Amino acid sequence: MTAQHPPLSAEHVDLSDTEFWGWPLADRQAAFAMLRSLDRPPFFAEPEFIFDTGPGYYALVRHADVVEASRNPEVFCSGKGATSIIDLPVEFNEYFGSMINMDDPRHARLRRIVSRAFTPRMIQKFADDVARTAAGIVDDLLETGPCDFVEHVAARLPLTIICQLMGIPGDSYNMVLRNTNIILSGQDPDLISEDMDEAVGQILTAGADLAGLVTALGQERAAEPGDDLVSALVTANIDGEQLTTAELASFFILLVVAGNETTRTALSNALVLLTDFPEQRDLLLADIDGRMAGAVEEIVRYVSPVMFMRRTVTQDYRMNGQEYHEGDKTILFYWSANRDETVFAGPDRFDITRSPNPHVGFGAAGPHFCLGAHLARREITVMLRELLTRVPSVRAGGPPDRLLSSFINGIKRVNCDFSR
Numbered sequence: 001m002t003a004q005h006p007p008l009s010a011e012h013v014d015l016s017d018t019e020f021w022g023w024p025l026a027d028r029q030a031a032f033a034m035l036r037s038l039d040r041p042p043f044f045a046e047p048e049f050i051f052d053t054g055p056g057y058y059a060l061v062r063h064a065d066v067v068e069a070s071r072n073p074e075v076f077c078s079g080k081g082a083t084s085i086i087d088l089p090v091e092f093n094e095y096f097g098s099m100i101n102m103d104d105p106r107h108a109r110l111r112r113i114v115s116r117a118f119t120p121r122m123i124q125k126f127a128d129d130v131a132r133t134a135a136g137i138v139d140d141l142l143e144t145g146p147c148d149f150v151e152h153v154a155a156r157l158p159l160t161i162i163c164q165l166m167g168i169p170g171d172s173y174n175m176v177l178r179n180t181n182i183i184l185s186g187q188d189p190d191l192i193s194e195d196m197d198e199a200v201g202q203i204l205t206a207g208a209d210l211a212g213l214v215t216a217l218g219q220e221r222a223a224e225p226g227d228d229l230v231s232a233l234v235t236a237n238i239d240g241e242q243l244t245t246a247e248l249a250s251f252f253i254l255l256v257v258a259g260n261e262t263t264r265t266a267l268s269n270a271l272v273l274l275t276d277f278p279e280q281r282d283l284l285l286a287d288i289d290g291r292m293a294g295a296v297e298e299i300v301r302y303v304s305p306v307m308f309m310r311r312t313v314t315q316d317y318r319m320n321g322q323e324y325h326e327g328d329k330t331i332l333f334y335w336s337a338n339r340d341e342t343v344f345a346g347p348d349r350f351d352i353t354r355s356p357n358p359h360v361g362f363g364a365a366g367p368h369f370c371l372g373a374h375l376a377r378r379e380i381t382v383m384l385r386e387l388l389t390r391v392p393s394v395r396a397g398g399p400p401d402r403l404l405s406s407f408i409n410g411i412k413r414v415n416c417d418f419s420r
């Protein structure tokens with residue numbers, strides 16, 4: 001990809017243009033820095049889609065705006081869609097996004113039921129699985145030799161853990177990965193058709209395949225419960241609350257998609273960062289246990305695997321000098337908030353000792369804050385510790401092949417090398 005000249009003014013930047021998301025990272029960062037320097041949140045027309053083109057959106061590119069919108073769900077709601085800028089039918093949003101696309105009281109009810117499974121205690125129970133899986137991945141890596149890090153390392157841990165957590169049989173793992181890749185393919189023609197009708201069909205089929213898998217599993221577990229999350233969800237009936245079959249299917253789609261693509265993105269970008277910033281890598285290697293927690297937070301800040309979520313304004317509201325009106329769309333750009341120079345000194349510096357690090361990579365405080373944050377932190381910690389302890393020379397062997405997406409800051413392939 002050829003480098004663009006850093007854009008000088010707002011008219012050079014269109015966040016709705018797919019091409020923008022193919023610009024080199026440094027140029028996109030420069031564009032967001034310019035947008036943050038504007039007096040007001042910039043407004044963009046919406047990308048064209050087969051459904052009616054909507055009214056446009058405000059890009060919330062500053063940390064303060066992202067934080068305030070996240071903690072005011074009555075004003076900045078998720079029920080009209082959190083994961084898509086364009087309006088999609090409510091049924092579509094709920095089918096694919098479950099509670100991430102809902103407001104209270106429905107959101108609170110679902111979150112209450114499922115969050116029982118996401119306590120630190122439950123994650124502790126899976127700690128052994130995470131450690132064993134990470135060790136097996138490194139065993140295989142040493143046997144395979146230099147290879148595509150995404151396929152052989154970064155994708156494997158989150159996939160195995162989320163499937164084990166749900167009790168999905170091993171022979172379905174690849175089918176789960178294939179379908180979550182399609183659902184979060186962004187605009188990347190390697191993964192999804194460029195024809196919009198066809199692309200919608202591919203996404204619906206991917207969702208239906210995942211729903212079919214969990215519905216069958218749910219029936220089996222209802223009859224014969226095991227020690228997994230699906231069993232807990234189909235048998236839980238606390239205060240008369242239980243998931244319906246449709247709710248279970250949608251929650252499953254949300255979990256496998258959210259649990260796979262995000263953590264994989266953090267891990268594959270981590271390899272690139274530890275290669276591009278050798279002094280940070282040396283710092284980490286010098287005290288892996290002491291510096292890992294800071295490194296994980298800085299990776300999530302710097303990478304921002306989920307680049308945005310949307311909120312829709314429910315009533316007239318003034319925020320940080322800007323008037324919003326009922327029906328306005330706002331896009332919370334975590335990726336930009338995490339580089340806000342008024343909050344992070346030297347925001348483009350990858351600094352594993354950064355403290356404090358009030359990043360919003362898992363969302364800002366509010367009812368939708370990432371349910372899997374504990375699990376993701378543990379997976380990244382354990383995988384990197386295993387890798388750096390046993391293969392300390394591991395590095396990216398070339399530039400990454402990045403996913404073309406405005407939503408996930410993904411890497412499709414990046415070679416790793418540890419021959420030196």
Ligand code: HEM
Binds near residue numbers: 367
């Ligand atoms: C580095 C990895 C991860 C990142 C960066 C990430 C990021 C996010 C973000 C930005 C949100 C939206 C927050 C908001 O709207 O305020 C979110 C929500 C969510 N995440 Fe994660 N996530 C990660 C890993 C995971 C994992 C491993 C799981 C599950 C196993 C998970 C499950 C969820 C769920 C269920 C929600 C919706 C919560 C709600 O709507 O109440 N995430 N995540």
